[in-house]
Every structure is written in C-alpha cells, then in structure tokens.
Amino acid sequence: MSEEDEIHLGLIGTGNIGRTHLAALFSLKKSNLTNFHLSAVCDLDSESAKKAAKDFDIPTTYEDYNELMSNDEIDVVYVCTPTSKHTDIVKAAAKAGKAIYCEEPLAHSCPQAQTLMAVAQDAKVPSAAGFLLRYDSFILYAKSLLEKHDFGKPMLAHVRTDHMYTEEYEKLNEWRGKSQITGGGTLVEHCVHDIDILTWFFGPVAEVYAKVGFFSDRGVEDLATLMMTHKDGQMSTLDSVWHSIDRPDERRIELFYEQGFIGITLESGNRFLEYHLKGEGPVRINAETADALLLEHLGVHTNNGSLETYGVLIDSVDNRYAALSYAFLGAIKSGENPSPNFMDAVAAHKIVDAAYESATKGTAIDIL
Numbered sequence: 001m002s003e004e005d006e007i008h009l010g011l012i013g014t015g016n017i018g019r020t021h022l023a024a025l026f027s028l029k030k031s032n033l034t035n036f037h038l039s040a041v042c043d044l045d046s047e048s049a050k051k052a053a054k055d056f057d058i059p060t061t062y063e064d065y066n067e068l069m070s071n072d073e074i075d076v077v078y079v080c081t082p083t084s085k086h087t088d089i090v091k092a093a094a095k096a097g098k099a100i101y102c103e104e105p106l107a108h109s110c111p112q113a114q115t116l117m118a119v120a121q122d123a124k125v126p127s128a129a130g131f132l133l134r135y136d137s138f139i140l141y142a143k144s145l146l147e148k149h150d151f152g153k154p155m156l157a158h159v160r161t162d163h164m165y166t167e168e169y170e171k172l173n174e175w176r177g178k179s180q181i182t183g184g185g186t187l188v189e190h191c192v193h194d195i196d197i198l199t200w201f202f203g204p205v206a207e208v209y210a211k212v213g214f215f216s217d218r219g220v221e222d223l224a225t226l227m228m229t230h231k232d233g234q235m236s237t238l239d240s241v242w243h244s245i246d247r248p249d250e251r252r253i254e255l256f257y258e259q260g261f262i263g264i265t266l267e268s269g270n271r272f273l274e275y276h277l278k279g280e281g282p283v284r285i286n287a288e289t290a291d292a293l294l295l296e297h298l299g300v301h302t303n304n305g306s307l308e309t310y311g312v313l314i315d316s317v318d319n320r321y322a323a324l325s326y327a328f329l330g331a332i333k334s335g336e337n338p339s340p341n342f343m344d345a346v347a348a349h350k351i352v353d354a355a356y357e358s359a360t361k362g363t364a365i366d367i368l
C-alpha cells in the first residue's frame with residue numbers, strides 16, 4: 001500500500017472498547033492528520049452496530065464478521081470482541097488478507113497467541129496488539145529520558161495498578177467474570193499490559209513467582225501479585241487489584257536505575273512524571289511537556305497546525321487510542337511492521353501463563 005492509497009477500515013465489536021476506538025478514529029479522520037475511510041462496523045447485536053454507524057458516520061453494518069471479511073474494499077480490521085472470539089476472527093481476517101489490529105488480551109494463553117502470530121505471519125498480513133500504554137505520553141517521555149541521560153543499569157521496577165469494579169460495572173460487563181470468555185481475571189486482563197511495559201523498560205523476564213487472590217464471588221482473580229527476575233538480574237514487582245472502592249483508577253510505575261529514578265502516575269486525573277538523576281534535584285514533568293514529546297515521536301509537526309488539527313492525539317482522555325491508531329495506520333501505509341505487534345503479545349502472554357502456573361504450583365517458574 002502506498003502513502004497515497006486510502007485505507008478502508010472495518011471494526012468488529014461495537015461495545016465498550018470498540019466504541020472508544022471508533023470515537024478516536026472518527027476524531028482522527030476529522031482532523032485530516034491521516035487519510036482513511038471508516039467503512040464498516042460489525043456486531044452480533046445489530047442495534048449496537050447500527051448505533052455506532054449512525055454516531056460515527058459509517059456507511060455499512062454487518063451482524064456476521066464473515067460478511068465483513070468478504071468485503072474486498074476493506075483492507076484493515078479492528079477486532080474488539082470479547083477475548084474468546086479473537087481467535088476465529090483473527091484467523092478469518094488473516095485468511096482474507098486484511099491487516100489486523102486486535103485488542104489485548106490477544107488470547108487466553110500463550111500457545112493460542114502464538115497460533116495467531118503464526119497465522120498472521122503465514123498470511124503476510126501486518127498485525128498490531130492493543131498495548132495502549134506504549135502510546136501514553138508519560139511512558140514515552142520516560143523512554144526518551146533513558147535515551148537522553150545516563151541512568152545506568154536497571155535495578156528495580158514496581159507497578160501498582162488498581163481498578164474500581166463496581167456492581168454496576170459487573171452487571172454491564174457480565175462476561176468479565178467468566179474465565180471461559182476472558183481467560184482469567186486481572187492477571188490476564190490488566191497485568192498483560194503492565195508486563196508488556198515492564199519488559200519494554202527492563203528487558204526479557206527469566207523467572208516469575210506469582211500469587212493470585214479471589215475476593216469477590218466472580219470466579220476470576222481480582223488480585224495478582226508478581227515478582228519477576230529479568231535476564232540480567234534486575235527485578236520487578238507488579239501488584240494489580242480490582243476493588244469496589246469509589247476512587248479513580250490509578251497506575252503507579254516506579255523505575256530505579258543505578259544512577260536515577262523515574263516515577264509515573266497514570267489513569268487518575270492526577271497524571272505526572274517525576275525523575276531524579278544522581279547528584280541532581282527531582283524534576284517534575286507535566287502533561288504539556290509529555291504531549292509535545294508524544295507528537296514528536298509520532299512525527300506530527302505542530303508548526304503549521306493548531307490544537308484543532310493535532311489536539312486529537314493529546315487533548316482528550318482517550319488520546320492514547322488516537323495515537324495508537326495514528327501510528328498503526330501510518331505503519332500500514334509505509335509498509336512497516338506495526339509496533340506493538342503480535343510478537344510483543346506472545347512475549348507478554350508467555351509471562352502471564354508462567355504467572356498462572358506459579359500461582360497454581362506455589363513455586364517460581366523459569367521462562368528463558
């Protein structure tokens with residue numbers, strides 16, 4: 001596909017995350033930052049598909065994803081259905097020769113994720129995984145700090161993430177309590193994202209020790225705690241909890257290197273990054289500075305534009321979805337491999353599987 005060719009995009013699953021992507025894509029399209037057509041949506045629930053089509057000005061709706069795959073005009077599909085449906089839909093998309101974006105968790109297990117990676121590779125179609133945090137401006141800022149300054153060797157990382165899971169949320173998202181649909185609880189649904197970030201910063205994991213807890217009667221774990229040793233001896237810990245306390249979700253990431261510290265607070269209204277290099281004072285980075293870096297990373301030049309043009313990438317709660325799609329569609333146009341992709345998903349799922357095994361056996365599990 002050349003830079004001039006316009007992408008025709010179809011999205012499957014117009015629920016919670018599907019609509020979030022559609023809102024971001026719709027704003028991206030309006031901004032004219034990149035050219036593409038929002039051509040079709042599909043959902044088993046035809047009312048949901050029709051509502052999405054109306055809200056986001058999309059001409060075609062389907063109930064059966066196979067019909068969307070038969071539409072030769074569509075060259076990119078977004079898979080936003082519950083996790084248990086990803087395998088069949090990704091396989092059908094690869095068979096139809098379409099580029100694929102699939103939500104995370106990609107699958108229930110690493111072997112399933114490996115199958116999907118092989119299917120996409122065999123069909124020679126680009127594949128992108130929904131690791132949204134890789135397009136968070138503060139996380140990208142932390143990456144840039146490591147390139148600019150000498151932080152020394154990584155020593156210890158800690159991630160704590162908490163998510164409010166109310167009875168109302170439970171009613172609206174009933175399938176989230178069914179492991180045959182989700183593959184599990186917070187370990188596979190949420191930790192998969194944090195594990196991807198921890199390995200992005202600290203490198204491959206050699207050993208994992210994990211415990212999970214079941215505090216609600218949902219049937220999937222609402223607590224996961226992992227201790228990981230990375231390849232060169234650096235260590236990370238990850239604590240993830242789903243609770244019913246009325247407080248904003250929060251993700252706190254702390255990275256200790258021999259010569260410096262980076263702390264990032266995300267999700268809650270109070271988002272910021274602090275870093276502290278040995279021999280210097282602490283520095284606090286606000287959203288404006290981090291957003292400028294994100295735009296630079298995406299190759300968006302702000303000289304000639306206004307906030308109206310590029311604001312979609314930075315100026316909303318869901319900016320990460322727009323940034324991720326902007327990068328994904330750009331990769332498709334330029335023929336590059338999207339990042340993050342199914343290979344990254346396989347790496348993260350391998351650690352998730354090892355963590356479940358560790359929690360069951362009560363022992364540490366070697367990975368490498």
Ligand SMILES: NC(=O)c1ccc[n+]([C@@H]2O[C@H](COP(=O)([O-])OP(=O)(O)OC[C@H]3O[C@@H](n4cnc5c(N)ncnc54)[C@H](O)[C@@H]3O)[C@@H](O)[C@H]2O)c1
Pocket residue numbers: 012013014015016017018042043044045048063064065080081082083085103104105130131132189
């Ligand atoms: N990346 C993230 O931060 C993030 C956040 C939330 C959810 N997710 C993931 O996104 C996926 C979807 O989650 P959600 O919260 O949007 O779920 P949801 O239940 O709100 O929406 C899923 C939609 O898919 C539709 N669907 C089911 N089977 C289908 C089929 N065979 N063909 C067409 N449509 C079908 C359903 O009718 C529903 O409208 C899950 O894998 C979830 O784990 C990722």
